[in-house]
Amino acid sequence: MNFDLESIAREIQNFEGVTRKNPIGPLLEGFNTGMTNSIDIEATFGEDAAVLSHGDDLLLIAADGIWERLMNADPEWAGYCAVLVNIHDIAAMGGKPLGMVDVFSFRSKTSCTLVIKGMNDAIARFGVPIIGGHVHPDAPFNMLDIAILGVAKKGCAILSSTAKADDVIIMACDLEGRVHPSSNLNWDSTTMRDGEILKKQIEAMRVLGEAHLVHAGKDISNPGVLGTIGMMIEVSRKGATVDIGAIPKPAEIEMTHWLKMYPGMGFVVTADEDHASEVIEVFNNHHLTAATIGRVREGSIFSITDGDRSVKLFDFSEDRITGIKG
Amino acid sequence: MNFDLESIAREIQNFEGVTRKNPIGPLLEGFNTGMTNSIDIEATFGEDAAVLSHGDDLLLIAADGIWERLMNADPEWAGYCAVLVNIHDIAAMGGKPLGMVDVFSFRSKTSCTLVIKGMNDAIARFGVPIIGGHVHPDAPFNMLDIAILGVAKKGCAILSSTAKADDVIIMACDLEGRVHPSSNLNWDSTTMRDGEILKKQIEAMRVLGEAHLVHAGKDISNPGVLGTIGMMIEVSRKGATVDIGAIPKPAEIEMTHWLKMYPGMGFVVTADEDHASEVIEVFNNHHLTAATIGRVREGSIFSITDGDRSVKLFDFSEDRITGIKG
Numbered sequence: 001m002n003f004d005l006e007s008i009a010r011e012i013q014n015f016e017g018v019t020r021k022n023p024i025g026p027l028l029e030g031f032n033t034g035m036t037n038s039i040d041i042e043a044t045f046g047e048d049a050a051v052l053s054h055g056d057d058l059l060l061i062a063a064d065g066i067w068e069r070l071m072n073a074d075p076e077w078a079g080y081c082a083v084l085v086n087i088h089d090i091a092a093m094g095g096k097p098l099g100m101v102d103v104f105s106f107r108s109k110t111s112c113t114l115v116i117k118g119m120n121d122a123i124a125r126f127g128v129p130i131i132g133g134h135v136h137p138d139a140p141f142n143m144l145d146i147a148i149l150g151v152a153k154k155g156c157a158i159l160s161s162t163a164k165a166d167d168v169i170i171m172a173c174d175l176e177g178r179v180h181p182s183s184n185l186n187w188d189s190t191t192m193r194d195g196e197i198l199k200k201q202i203e204a205m206r207v208l209g210e211a212h213l214v215h216a217g218k219d220i221s222n223p224g225v226l227g228t229i230g231m232m233i234e235v236s237r238k239g240a241t242v243d244i245g246a247i248p249k250p251a252e253i254e255m256t257h258w259l260k261m262y263p264g265m266g267f268v269v270t271a272d273e274d275h276a277s278e279v280i281e282v283f284n285n286h287h288l289t290a291a292t293i294g295r296v297r298e299g300s301i302f303s304i305t306d307g308d309r310s311v312k313l314f315d316f317s318e319d320r321i322t323g324i325k326g
Numbered sequence: 327m328n329f330d331l332e333s334i335a336r337e338i339q340n341f342e343g344v345t346r347k348n349p350i351g352p353l354l355e356g357f358n359t360g361m362t363n364s365i366d367i368e369a370t371f372g373e374d375a376a377v378l379s380h381g382d383d384l385l386l387i388a389a390d391g392i393w394e395r396l397m398n399a400d401p402e403w404a405g406y407c408a409v410l411v412n413i414h415d416i417a418a419m420g421g422k423p424l425g426m427v428d429v430f431s432f433r434s435k436t437s438c439t440l441v442i443k444g445m446n447d448a449i450a451r452f453g454v455p456i457i458g459g460h461v462h463p464d465a466p467f468n469m470l471d472i473a474i475l476g477v478a479k480k481g482c483a484i485l486s487s488t489a490k491a492d493d494v495i496i497m498a499c500d501l502e503g504r505v506h507p508s509s510n511l512n513w514d515s516t517t518m519r520d521g522e523i524l525k526k527q528i529e530a531m532r533v534l535g536e537a538h539l540v541h542a543g544k545d546i547s548n549p550g551v552l553g554t555i556g557m558m559i560e561v562s563r564k565g566a567t568v569d570i571g572a573i574p575k576p577a578e579i580e581m582t583h584w585l586k587m588y589p590g591m592g593f594v595v596t597a598d599e600d601h602a603s604e605v606i607e608v609f610n611n612h613h614l615t616a617a618t619i620g621r622v623r624e625g626s627i628f629s630i631t632d633g634d635r636s637v638k639l640f641d642f643s644e645d646r647i648t649g650i651k652g
Contacts, residue, residue, distance in 0.1 A: 020462075020463055020464055022463075023461065023463040024461050024463075027430075027438070027442070027461060027463075030439065030442045030443075030446075031442060031445075031446065031456060039424050039425060039455075041425070041455070041457055043458075044457045044458055045457075045458055045459070047458065049458065050425060050427060050457035050458035052424055052425060052457070052475070054383070054424075054477065055381070055382070055383065056381070057380070057381065059385065059424070059475060061387070061425070061427050061457070061458065061473065061475045062427060062458060063427040063428060063429045063458070063459055063460050063471070063473050064429065064460050065429040065431065065460055065462055065471070067462070068431075068462070068465055068466065098365050098378055098380075098385070099365060099367070099376060099378060099387070101376060101387050101388060101389040101473055102389060103389045103390065103391040103429075103471040103473075104353075105391065105394075105469070112353070113356065116353070116356045116357060117356075119357075120356075120357065129365075129367070130357060131367055131370045131371075131376035131378070131387070132369075132370055132371055132373065132375065132376035132387065132388060132389070133371070133389050134389050134390045134391055134471075135349065135350050135353060136346075136391055136393070136394070137346055137348075137349040137350075137353075138346055139394055140394065140467070141466070141467050141469075143431070143467075143469060145389070145391070145429040145460075145471040147387065147389050147427055147429075147473030149378070149385060149387045149475065151380065
């Protein structure tokens, strides 16, 4: 298939979902991350969730907030998404989400009611409860931050920073859905789905982690599939090539648009080539479409290809997405 | 000693630190809290931290944000306090804080640097690291929310909702400190303290929990000591009497002012009268001044007394602080 690779590269390089990750690395440099409190930290910044080793378990904790723009555009959908992205943060690491706490700041009673309505919908679908939190009833803005606690089996967490050269890159997502009416950049595959199917989709990464079938993985979030792969490759100190034509895509969405979307349920993983078909089978068994779409490379260059030509998307020796290197 | 009890009652009833807790109960009524995800929830809303039973452990998770006013008045102190209040949330439950994640929204680079400076200071003093988080670099406001993960021994968590009638109420705090220059309502006892002493102070509640010496407890937060006792008594479905003259207080601070202050390190607990001296001794051994200041009662009336007269502060059959009942 023919793609205007230069145009796609330019669009992704300048895509706000990607560029708004740029301040993270420099910000973290200011942090005192040396304190370890005699705890055993297995994963920290640059991962979807932080991982602590504790007895026979791994404890996972993540926090995520909702882009203020979405909060104002559609508070109900923002509340739904705040829960969804937190569940994804734990699921992406091969963890089981246990419960969430929220910090909720609001100035408008109407927004507040709608946000809770959206949260309740997601809580009911995914079966992960809000178990505590904090409220600012007198804020000059509407804001919802959620943190989530999860667990994983020791040795079975899936990190972003551990992609290996020559791994294949596999993308999995749910292609049945719709562009959400409140956000052109949200592919909503979950609100029309039965809870049992959603829970099964969320378990896919845990099954892969416990079977040791993948080397690295991440949930596809606001930066879109290429931005997410970029963050994974950058923190793994590797390069990659992705074949645009191989990317699973809903038929009705144009490719450049799709590449900027947050899919309601999407993951990228890297794996040994010998395991590729098994990985794809696990995803398929969990109601997700999956395909091999590229390969991890030595070096720092992340390119996109149409099979014939290649165009550089990022060179992490010069460019950064987050700037975090594992 | 002579106190104007009516005036104190009015001041506390109308104190914003107390009244801003009012929307919490009605807000929670909207929440779908029935989902349990087959997890064993031991404590939820109305507690300083949520508690999940997991294997041989209790897992604690809490989230807390900083009043936007403080964030604007002094970003460095706000960053410090955001860490401090989260550590208190775990400590108050008899837990050991492990690590924190943050959601950081900022519009000003200067504020951002100052907030991180304050966070780093608290992280270094208390030895509890930030291990992950999320950043909104393009927010129209400055906001910092933190969530914290902790652990406790099974059966040793200290809840707010379990005060028993006839328990004595004991207050513990660090009286050495200063009114913080950026907030008249913050008693800063920690920034001039050595980290080893702070860690010891933070452990007091864990020692009490593991020795089963108290029935209920809470850290003294923005509502001040009476507001905090009020929340504990309300969620325990009890009443109480507190003797104003018995409240430990820095000599240089006027009582009504002190009653509205957030002490850098303060706890209230309820205990069997026979254990009172032992509880006070534990606090003293952890560098905290402690005294018996009142008693839990059957019923719904929370009164203050000067030894001679009593004045009603709240009647929880009509009034509410949070409205949460355990």
